[in-house]
Amino acid sequence: MPLIKSISGFRGTIGGRAGENLTPEDIVSSVAGYGDWLIRSGARRLVVIGRDGRPSGPVVSALTAATLQSMGIDVIDCGFATTPTVEMAVVSRKAGGGIILSASHNPKEYNALKLLNDRGEFISHDAGQDLIATVRSGNITYAGVDDLGTLTQDDRALQDHIDAVLAHPLVRVEAIRAAKFSVVLDAVNSVGAISIPPLCEQLGVACQVMNATLDGEFAHNPEPLPANLTGLIERMKTSGADLGVAVDPDVDRLALVGPGGRWIGEEYTLVTVADYVLQHDPGPVVSNLSSSRALADVARKYGQEYHASKVGEVNVVEKMKEVGATIGGEGNGGIIDPRLHYGRDSLVGLALVLSHLATGGATINDLRDTYTHYEMVKDKIEMDPTLDLADALSVMEGLFPDTPKTNIDGLKLDFPDGWVHLRGSNTEPIVRVYAEADTRERAAELAGEVKGKFIELTRAQG
Incomplete structure (x- = not known):
């Protein structure tokens, strides 16, 4: 999988050539870009990290922590941790941000850096664009030997997370x-x-x-x-x-x-x-x-x-x-x-x-x-990297002139008995095609119709 840099973070497969996959060089440059953004934002120079169970986790974690320390940023390492555990630890530890080392649902050969702000939330679109520009520029300054950051292990983050769930006002602990x-x-x-x-x-x-x-x-x-x-x-x-x-x-x-x-x-x-x-x-x-x-x-x-x-x-x-x-x-x-x-x-x-x-x-x-019964079909189309997706979806709109549609994120077509949504993935080089209707057969029919028109259109453009 090509290395994907987006506001969702940095994601790719482990190994291969630098710039094309999630290699050590790419991990260091991406984390350095995040560290530079954090410092320029004026946030506290403290970052919480945690990882899922992937075999590459120890290597990615070590590179991440060392890069942040090299920028004069202190690191709290939660070790094995869920994504929400790290998000909550950013707030409870009063950190300036966090990095989750996980490629979510992708297979084991993938890993990713998911970037958080000081509220334990994913960074904004504007912050992501700023960060990506910094990574591309390579204009990063590292700390001197007397200003290196520290590394601290955190063994309490998961239990703190569980304690917060148990204290939630709508969680009926005794009834359960x-x-x-x-x-x-x-x-x-x-x-x-x-x-x-x-x-x-x-x-x-x-x-x-x-x-x-x-x-x-x-x-x-x-x-x-x-x-x-x-x-x-x-x-x-x-x-x-x-x-x-x-x-x-x-x-x-x-x-x-x-x-x-x-x-x-x-x-x-x-x-x-x-x-x-x-x-x-x-x-x-x-x-x-x-x-x-x-x-x-x-x-x-x-x-x-x-x-x-x-x-x-x-x-x-x-x-x-x-x-x-x-x-x-x-x-x-x-x-x-x-x-x-x-x-x-x-x-x-x-x-x-x-x-x-x-x-x-x-x-x-x-x-x-x-609950109302719906069936959903989830399909995808491998995307030609040269395709202008926005232009293709704009042309697609014209193929359904009488169908209500939404184009704030790709193109969603609302038919009387279902809908189809086409959009470029943030994490893979594909166009996702989701469809829903009362029956799986009808959802598949809607998805197939729209997918077919899209493929025909892009072939004609190519």
């Missing part, structure tokens, strides 16, 4: 303990194995763990989609557990499986949480343009407003703050609860789902039956 739930977890051999089980233990929930070896040798494609979670689905057919849960390698996405192996899915994680939250704290809800219509339906049920943002956590957070959302996130299983912090968080997501089950008396399968 009284329910004596049992959960099956697919930890995908990453930091879910050290974060979800202790949360469950402190909630009185029995937790069976699949793929619990913290070595980053992912037992399957780590993206929490049904095709990748056949083992969890099969286990739930016979386990007798109340809930099956799957997380991605950095634990900011949560997918659900019901008793009997019923796929609840990543799209309905946010819907389930919003259904619970809106009963107790009504207010606007936010998801991105590629998320299910089911969230808008739940908001409507409680007389609340639904808002859509561009894809990307930073964009969802920005929209949530703008409208004062009480809950938000992404349909990929990312729950963002502003009472805890503005970041996707599977720990608080799971605690809120369990609170819903414990206080409502319904099973997760029962709850799923109460």
Whole structure:
């Protein structure tokens, strides 16, 4: 995979040629650019770092810490840590920023530097552009020998995160303990194995763990989609557990499986949480343009407003703050609860789902039956690097003159019985094609129609 530099951070495969992959040279230059941005912003010269279970983690972490220290920046290293754990540690440790060393759902050969500001949130678009320009310029100044930064290990960050979840005003700890739930977890051999089980233990929930070896040798494609979670689905057919849960390698996405192996899915994680939250704290809800219509339906049920943002956590957070959302996130299983912090968080997501089950008396399968049923198809198109995507999508708009559309992030077409969203990925050289309708067949039909027109168009342009 080519090295991708964006406001989402720096991501690529380990090894290969400098400038084309995530090599040591690229790690050092990228981290130095971040350090330079941090210093120029006037933030405290203290950065929190943490990593998922990938085999490259120790090397990437060592290079990251040493580069920051070489710029006169002190480093707090959380070691193995979830993305939300690092985000919260930035705030609790009063740091100037943070770097999460994880390529999220990508396979083990990938890694990434995900960059945070002093609020533990992903840096803004403008900050990202500034930082990328600095990296390209190479105009970096390093500290002298008497001004090098320090390195401190932090073994408390995860428990502090769990403590904050347990203290959340909508997490019904005693009700969950009284329910004596049992959960099956697919930890995908990453930091879910050290974060979800202790949360469950402190909630009185029995937790069976699949793929619990913290070595980053992912037992399957780590993206929490049904095709990748056949083992969890099969286990739930016979386990007798109340809930099956799957997380991605950095634990900011949560997918659900019901008793009997019923796929609840990543799209309905946010819907389930919003259904619970809106009963107790009504207010606007936010998801991105590629998320299910089911969230808008739940908001409507409680007389609340639904808002859509561009894809990307930073964009969802920005929209949530703008409208004062009480809950938000992404349909990929990312729950963002502003009472805890503005970041996707599977720990608080799971605690809120369990609170819903414990206080409502319904099973997760029962709850799923109460929500509008939609099916989503997720496809992609390999993108020619020479393609002017904005121009191609502009031409695509003209091919659907009578269809309502949104173009704040790629192109979303709203048909009477479904929608299709095309957009360039922030993390891979592809165009994502998402479609949703009442049935999988209709969603696939819509996706195929729009994808076909796009491919035909780009071939003609080429």
